Amino acid sequence: AHDWLTFPAGIHAKQVSGRPLCIHVHATDFDRSRGKVNPTVYSIEKNGMDWADCIMCVSELTRQTVINQYHQDPRKCFTVHNAVYPLCREGADRGRRQVPALDADYAKEIIYNASSYLMTQVQEDGRFIYGLRPQFDKEIDSYNILRHTGTIWSLICRYIQPIHRDNIRINRP
8 A cells, every 4th residue: 555545445455355464655744744743644644554564665764753653663664765767878868768669578578677677776675766867877856656656566576476587478458
């Protein structure tokens, strides 16, 4: 479940499926409200964290807030910084990702290579870089929810089930 708005649905999914609940915390109400916490939001956040088997936080600061303000077990709280996406490093396309026409074989290659690359980027403490601006040799400082959740999903899937190129199936409409 991603942030507090989806925690109740995540709890329900855990209850009906019996599967572990993994939540993602981008910001807490302590961050958003500058300390003037809304008790209703706090209650939803805390309940989601209490039910969670794993809490992925986007920074060590957020992790410490989850541990100290929401009284969570540090053993289930992990810092997972934003992901890395390789970009073109030369010419007019420097800083852009080029994707040719997508067919089933190329889609398999992208899935395999992306998940393999992401696995190499996760550090011992769980951090990884969201992305780079190669023209400035700096990390991307903006946030893209779709890219971020896709990256987290890819990492979760890769940790749960190692991917082998021959086992990737592409469903066609």
